[in-house]
Amino acid sequence: AQSVTQLDSQVPVFEEAPVELRCNYSSSVSVYLFWYVQYPNQGLQLLLKYLSGSTLVKGINGFEAEFNKSQTSFHLRKPSVHISDTAEYFCAVSEWTNAGKSTFGDGTTLTVKP
Amino acid sequence: EAGVTQSPTHLIKTRGQQATxxxxxISGHTSVYWYQQALGLGLQFLLWYDEGEERNRGNFPPRFSGRQFxxxxxxxxxxxxxxxxxxxxxxxxSLAPGDTxxxxxxxxxxVL
Structure with a gap:
């Protein structure tokens, strides 16, 4: 069975500072990995995804993530955050052999302060 | 292009009742997924339908069910x-299983 652990439930940062949101996963087979963002009072939208190929994935709004197979991690990073990045971020994994079933982490609340 | 729509926006029921x-x-998408997002519990996978069939379900009791038309x-x-x-x-x-x-x-x- 697959599982996802988001290591930080809350991450407060100041505007224009860099940020890293950590995500570890476990699975016995190859996986697809996703990061979603949920802005206040809105639905989830995809930030980026890793399916195969290059381990560095670039997404929307200046976010990127690196797939590290040996450490089973998929950390999300942004070099300089804005107030508007304040939201909840979810890491998700789905197995190649059962791609329709995604497992989500518990979420990380990113709060960007002025 | 219209996105995924859900109805109703809010639903209030009492214990023992049924909710639908x-x-x-999105037009052209054949896979539909349901998740429960309870306070403090993140997103829990409920059900996955594809081409009218239930393909997988999460760890929820049988009183959670659904269908795809x-x-x-x-x-x-x-x-x-x-x-x-x-x-x-x-x-x-999603357009296909495993896709965005x-x-x-x-x-x-x-539920009151």
Missing amino acids: LRCSP PNYSSELNVNALELEDSALYLCAS QYFGPGTRLT
């Missing part, structure tokens, strides 16, 4: 409602 939640996927829209039914069923229920659709999931705004179910 509806989802219309020929036009790929979907319905989630929750029978014998319990207080802990209060949550935001999110529907998502596009989420609807959710239905907020409150």
Whole structure:
């Protein structure tokens, strides 16, 4: 069975500072990995995804993530955050052999302060 | 292009009643997913439908059920409602299994 652990439930940062949101996963087979963002009072939208190929994935709004197979991690990073990045971020994994079933982490609340 | 739509936006029920939640996927998407987002518990996978068939379900009791219609829209039914069923229920659709999931705004179910 697959599982996802988001290591930080809350991450407060100041505007224009860099940020890293950590995500570890476990699975016995190859996986697809996703990061979603949920802005206040809105639905989830995809930030980026890793399916195969290059381990560095670039997404929307200046976010990127690196797939590290040996450490089973998929950390999300942004070099300089804005107030508007304040939201909840979810890491998700789905197995190649059962791609329709995604497992989500518990979420990380990113709060960007002025 | 219209996104995933869900109805109703809010639903208030009492214990023991049944709730029906509806989802219309993006045009052309055949896979529909249901998730429960309870306060403090993150997103829990409920059900996955593809081409009219239930393909997988999460660790939820049988009183959570659903179906997918020929036009790929979907319905989630929750029978014998319990207080802990209060949550935001999110529907998502994708072009194919494993592809990017596009989420609807959710239905907020409150059980009193």
